[in-house]
Amino acid sequence: MSTNCFRTAILFFALALFSACIAAPAFAQQTGGQGTSDQFLDFFRRTTVSGFVDGYYGYNFNTPGTRKTGPERTFDVNHNSLSLNLVELSLQKIPTADSRGGFRLDLDYGPTQDIVNASDPSGPHVFRNIGQAYLSYQADVGKGLQIDFGKFVTALGFEVIKTRDDWNYSRSLLFTNAIPFFHMGVRATYNVNDKVAVAGYVVNGWNNTVATIDKKTFIGQVTVKPISKLTATETYIGGPQIPNTTDWRHVSDTVATYSLTPKLSLAGNYDYGRDKESGATVRWQGVAAYAKFQANDWFALAPRWEYYDDEHGFTTSAAQKIKEFTITGEFKHKDGVLARLEYRHDYSDIPFFLKNANRFSDHQDTFTIGLLYAFSTK
Structure with missing residues (x-):
C-alpha cells in the first residue's frame, strides 16, 4: 500500500x-x-478514544548549515522552523476479568514516525502510520495474566515517544541512542501483588516489524514498588540483531521514580549496552537524572542532566563522552492545551556538533517552544 x-x-x-x-x-x-x-x-x-497534536519551534545557536541537529537529538531536529512533530488518534480497550478481550490502535502521522521507523527492514513507510497495534487477552490465571500480540513501544527507558507523557520536550541522550523505539511480537505481564509486577517478551528485534533473522530477541522486566512513593523497574533485552551471526546485543535498563513531596518528583535512568561489530566488542552506557516541580495546577519546572559514554562510537557514530543539561518550563491549560519552553546545552569531549556551514564545535545550545493539544474520553 x-x-x-x-x-x-x-x-x-x-x-x-x-x-x-x-x-x-x-x-x-x-x-x-x-x-x-x-x-x-x-x-x-x-473503549478510550484519545489523541493529540504536537508541534514546536526550535532555534539552534550553532546555526547548522543543514538546518538540523545531529544524532544527539531525536524528534525536535529542525533549526529555526515551525514544525509539526506528531499527530495521533488512539483507541484502547483494556481487558478486565469481566471482558477479557482488548486491543490498542494508535494511528500516527508526522516526522516523528519517519524517524521511529527509519531502520525498519520492512521499509520505513509500510507501518509508519501505525504507532501501536496489538490485541490483548487477560487469561484467568491468578490475579490476571495479560497477553498482548502485535506492535508496541519498547519497555525500556524513562522517556517515551509521545511528548505529552514526558517531563521535557526534547528526548534524552539515552532515549535517542541507547535503546530501541518499538517491537513486534508477544508480551505477557502479570501483577504478582500490589508491590511486584513481571513481564516477558519475545520480539523480532530492535525496531523490526518484520523479522530479518531466524533468532528472536527476548525482554524480561521486573517492577517493584516497596512504598507508594517509590517505583523501580529493571529491564533486560538481549538477542542477535544482524543476520549470519551468533553475537547478541545486550542492554540493561534501570529506571527509578520517587515522589519526594506532592509537588516534587525525582527520577533516574541508567543504561548499559554491549554488542559486537566486526568481531570486536562495543559498549555504551549512560545515566540521566530528572526532577519535576509542580508549582501549581498550571505551571511546572523540570530540569534534566545526563552523561553518556559512547566508548566505541557505536551509537552516535563517534567515540565520545557527551553530556547535556535541559531546563523545561511547562504551562498547562485546563482545556488540554500545553506549552513547554525549553533551554538545552549539549557538550562533548570532541568537536561533534555542526556549527555554521562546515565547522564543528564541542558544544551546542538550543531553545525550543513546544505546543500540544491532547484529549481523552476517559
Missing part, C-alpha cells in the same frame, strides 16, 4: 469514527435498533 493510500485510509477512518459517534444514536432511534445502540454505547464505554 502506498503512503498516500495509507494516509487517505487514516483520514477516512477518523471521519468514519466521528460520523459514527454522531449518527449511531439517531440511526438506532429510526430503526428501533435498541440492541444495536446499546452495543455501540457499550463499546465506547469500554
